[in-house]
Amino acid sequence: MRGEDLVIVDAHEDIASHCLERERSYFRRGDWMVSFEDHLDAPVSLVFATLFVPRQYKPYRSQEIAKLQLSFYRELEEESKGRVVLVRNLPELEALLTHNRKHPERGKRKVGMVILMEGADPIGHPGLADYWRGQGVSIVGLTWANPNAYAVGNDYPDGPGLTPAGRQLLILMKKAGLILDTSHLNQRSFFEALQVWDQSEGELPVIASHSNAAAIYEHPRNLSDAQLRMIAERGGVVGLVLYDAFIAEDRHTNLNDLYAHLEHMVEVMGVDHVGIGSDFDGGITAENSPDPFRTVADLPKLADYLADKRGWEEADIKKLMGENWLRVLRRAWGKS
Numbered sequence: 001m002r003g004e005d006l007v008i009v010d011a012h013e014d015i016a017s018h019c020l021e022r023e024r025s026y027f028r029r030g031d032w033m034v035s036f037e038d039h040l041d042a043p044v045s046l047v048f049a050t051l052f053v054p055r056q057y058k059p060y061r062s063q064e065i066a067k068l069q070l071s072f073y074r075e076l077e078e079e080s081k082g083r084v085v086l087v088r089n090l091p092e093l094e095a096l097l098t099h100n101r102k103h104p105e106r107g108k109r110k111v112g113m114v115i116l117m118e119g120a121d122p123i124g125h126p127g128l129a130d131y132w133r134g135q136g137v138s139i140v141g142l143t144w145a146n147p148n149a150y151a152v153g154n155d156y157p158d159g160p161g162l163t164p165a166g167r168q169l170l171i172l173m174k175k176a177g178l179i180l181d182t183s184h185l186n187q188r189s190f191f192e193a194l195q196v197w198d199q200s201e202g203e204l205p206v207i208a209s210h211s212n213a214a215a216i217y218e219h220p221r222n223l224s225d226a227q228l229r230m231i232a233e234r235g236g237v238v239g240l241v242l243y244d245a246f247i248a249e250d251r252h253t254n255l256n257d258l259y260a261h262l263e264h265m266v267e268v269m270g271v272d273h274v275g276i277g278s279d280f281d282g283g284i285t286a287e288n289s290p291d292p293f294r295t296v297a298d299l300p301k302l303a304d305y306l307a308d309k310r311g312w313e314e315a316d317i318k319k320l321m322g323e324n325w326l327r328v329l330r331r332a333w334g335k336s
């Protein structure tokens with residue numbers, strides 16, 4: 001299953017931080033998992049590309065680093081002469097999908113990038129949620145692993161939850177049209193965030209861009225069945241992370257191990273609520289990603305596996321590989 005028929009969306013790739021920290025180009029294939037060439041090979045149509053501030057810059061340089069990363073994505077768009085496009089709203093999303101439908105060939109198709117801020121540390125004040133939306137950010141996670149001014153991440157699984165500023169930020173995020181990403185939140189922050197989200201004005205989905213199932217492998221980064229259900233009930237999607245450490249204990253994993261998570265998530269949430277959030281190049285390498293994933297170009301192997309080894313129907317494979325994420329974006333942006 002490839003090409004025209006299958007729209008692949010990957011809901012978590014750390015492109016800017018990886019390229020900037022290593023001074024390498026997105027356009028050059030190399031000893032890493034994500035490049036323009038790999039996206040075209042797959043082909044991947046849409047990526048949720050992160051603004052991710054590495055630990056050493058927090059808290060004081062968070063805003064500066066996020067702005068640099070945002071400029072990086074804008075420069076990609078320019079350098080690529082239209083082959084990489086930032087996707088910030090419904091018209092831009094539909095234009096990208098229409099283009100790739102009309103021009104599926106490798107030399108013409110485009111790669112879309114939706115900007116996801118992984119950890120709201122760069123949002124210096126809740127009142128700036130609207131500013132970042134205006135800058136092209138579409139999705140925000142309150143924290144990465146570390147606690148910040150807004151909430152507590154998975155560094156402290158049993159720690160406290162939201163701060164008053166965190167509650168304020170959630171209300172203003174929803175008002176600004178920013179989708180909430182719950183991956184990395186600790187237990188208490190997760191449940192409190194959903195409560196505030198529910199009570200705030202408007203309709204906007206909640207997602208977990210890159211999280212697996214705690215029922216299959218207990219880990220502070222994985223979600224309990226209750227959490228999975230809550231995301232599904234809110235129209236959201238959970239992205240499967242292709243990282244050994246979140247799939248099984250202390251070993252190199254493969255597609256069968258990953259499938260255990262997928263099967264469970266589909267059982268708990270239904271097939272409309274699971275997608276891919278590889279987390280490639282976010283500390284993930286070919287060595288610690290399940291076999292056979294060496295680069296993002298290998299994502300179609302998951303579709304082949306589901307068709308050949310697990311008897312999945314084509315319609316369900318399409319949902320998992322990308323359509324579910326497209327539904328979330330269309331729902332969030334429907335009114336824009």
Ligand SMILES: [Zn+2]
Nearest residue numbers: 118184210282
């Ligand atoms: Zn992450």
